[in-house]
Amino acid sequence: xxxxxxxxxxxxxxxxxxxxxxxxxxxxxxxxxxxxxxxxxxxxxxxxxxxxxxxxxxxxxxxxxxxxxxxxxxxxxxxxxxxxxxxxxxxxxxxxxxxxxxxxxxxxxxxxxxxxxxxxxxxxxxxxxxxxxxxxxxxxxxxxxxxxxxxxxxxxxxxxxxxxxxxxxxxxxxxxxxxxxxxxxxxxxxxxxxx
Amino acid sequence: xxxxxxxxxxxxxxxxxxxxxxxxxxxxxxxxxxxxxxxxxxxxxxxxxxxxxxxxxxxxxxxxxxxxxxxxxxxxxxxxxxxxxxxxxxxxxxxxxxxxxxxxxxxxxxxxxxxxxxxxxxxxxxxxxxxxxxxxxxxxxxxxxxxxxxxxxxxxxxxxxxxxxxxxxxxxxxxxxxxxxxxxxxxxxxxxxxxxxxxxxxxxxxxxxxxxxxxxxxxxxxxxxxxxxxxxxxxxxxxxxxxxxxxxxxxxxxxxxxxxxxxxxx
Numbered sequence: 001x002x003x004x005x006x007x008x009x010x011x012x013x014x015x016x017x018x019x020x021x022x023x024x025x026x027x028x029x030x031x032x033x034x035x036x037x038x039x040x041x042x043x044x045x046x047x048x049x050x051x052x053x054x055x056x057x058x059x060x061x062x063x064x065x066x067x068x069x070x071x072x073x074x075x076x077x078x079x080x081x082x083x084x085x086x087x088x089x090x091x092x093x094x095x096x097x098x099x100x101x102x103x104x105x106x107x108x109x110x111x112x113x114x115x116x117x118x119x120x121x122x123x124x125x126x127x128x129x130x131x132x133x134x135x136x137x138x139x140x141x142x143x144x145x146x147x148x149x150x151x152x153x154x155x156x157x158x159x160x161x162x163x164x165x166x167x168x169x170x171x172x173x174x175x176x177x178x179x180x181x182x183x184x185x186x187x188x189x190x191x192x193x194x195x
Numbered sequence: 196x197x198x199x200x201x202x203x204x205x206x207x208x209x210x211x212x213x214x215x216x217x218x219x220x221x222x223x224x225x226x227x228x229x230x231x232x233x234x235x236x237x238x239x240x241x242x243x244x245x246x247x248x249x250x251x252x253x254x255x256x257x258x259x260x261x262x263x264x265x266x267x268x269x270x271x272x273x274x275x276x277x278x279x280x281x282x283x284x285x286x287x288x289x290x291x292x293x294x295x296x297x298x299x300x301x302x303x304x305x306x307x308x309x310x311x312x313x314x315x316x317x318x319x320x321x322x323x324x325x326x327x328x329x330x331x332x333x334x335x336x337x338x339x340x341x342x343x344x345x346x347x348x349x350x351x352x353x354x355x356x357x358x359x360x361x362x363x364x365x366x367x368x369x370x371x372x373x374x375x376x377x378x379x380x381x382x383x384x385x386x387x388x389x390x391x392x393x394x395x396x397x398x399x400x401x402x403x404x405x406x407x408x409x410x411x412x413x414x415x416x417x418x419x420x421x422x423x424x425x426x427x428x429x430x431x432x433x434x435x436x437x438x439x440x441x442x443x444x445x446x447x448x449x450x451x452x453x454x455x456x457x458x459x460x461x
Contacts, residue, residue, distance in 0.1 A: 027255075116243055173209060
């Protein structure tokens with residue numbers, strides 16, 4: 001907190017101003033990690049209360065976004081020991097390409113030919129594929145690929161080693177690319193020629 | 196670092212795009228990519244996928260009603276409330292194990308006559324649920340309660356005859372997002388009514404589902420609810436939207452079951 005801001009109303013205004021641009025992102029994250037909208041709202045409100053109580057120790061000049069996501073992640077994990085255990089579980093980091101199964105390589109080549117067109121066609125099914133990721137992988141994927149956090153920030157927020165962050169992220173990305181390859185296999189996606 | 200082959204480069208493409216490689220590896224990657232069109236094309240395509248998926252998910256905005264409640268919460272912070280009153284925080288004020296363990300809960304029961312098209316009075320059903328819930332949450336958890344035969348054994352009991360509940364999962368709330376896997380079951384007694392709690396793995400946590408036979412609840416109300424009808428329920432301070440689906444009335448509120456997770460999966 002800015003030490004120059006001493007009046008409670010100013011302190012509150014500063015908190016709300018910092019929070020305002022993050023609310024949608026925090027909601028998205030809570031929603032994707034929760035059973036339903038109600039539990040997502042619970043987690044978000046709990047996290048905001050914690051953030052407000054700890055606002056005195058927030059260091060000015062550091063990332064308020066990373067700080068609030070860390071609190072929200074902890075809120076979700078505190079209510080969910082199994083997810084915490086799954087998240088911390090060390091999995092071997094595969095030294096493989098994202099999609100290496102032979103039967104999917106051809107389909108994945110088609111994915112890579114025109115990914116924008118494919119994603120436009122797939123539409124909401126991509127969201128469904130993200131929802132179906134194992135929770136630990138989903139959590140890391142959302143923080144990196146949707147919210148743009150660095151591996152180091154994710155490691156700090158979730159209190160897991162960098163290697164574990166990377167392995168969860170690798171697996172999440174591999175699953176999503178397999179989903180796209182399967183979509184191409186099943187639908188026979190054909191590139192739309194561009195003029 | 197020098198990368199001689201594309202097979203050395205491909206596994207590192209995403210970390211390269213994430214700017215997460217060390218300086219030496221980044222330099223080696225940049226050199227390879229500048230001279231290798233196939234790898235460059237591959238990298239651009241992977242980036243398009245990453246951007247496309249990210250954009251699709253970033254498009255989601257907070258619903259207006261959630262935003263309004265958040266505004267109210269923030270206003271209450273300004274007012275100096277140490278613990279602002281929130282409709283969705285009531286479970287956290289519950290006592291004992293219920294606060295920690297019973298956090299996502301559904302109430303279901305049989306409908307003997309679902310032919311009528313008139314909605315059941317929510318207030319009377321609420322009272323029945325509220326009474327049942329208050330007694331249920333007072334029960335201590337017991338690891339030995341886990342039913343040895345799983346769901347099939349539980350549902351084979353005469354008191355659950357006719358209960359239509361899929362063994363692979365149950366129909367959660369309409370907007371539930373994640374795969375559901377059945378874990379186990381244990382008996383439950385709510386007042387004078389014998390029921391069962393079922394545990395499902397969802398969102399990486401365990402969801403408790405309390406199923407009570409309709410005989411313990413007002414039949415004249417239950418029988419009025421048509422298939423697919425929804426009603427707003429409140430019990431134990433929890434508000435939820437319930438739906439009649441497949442012979443069950445299912446109302447889901449939030450929270451995860453830490454104690455049950457340990458009991459059932461360990």
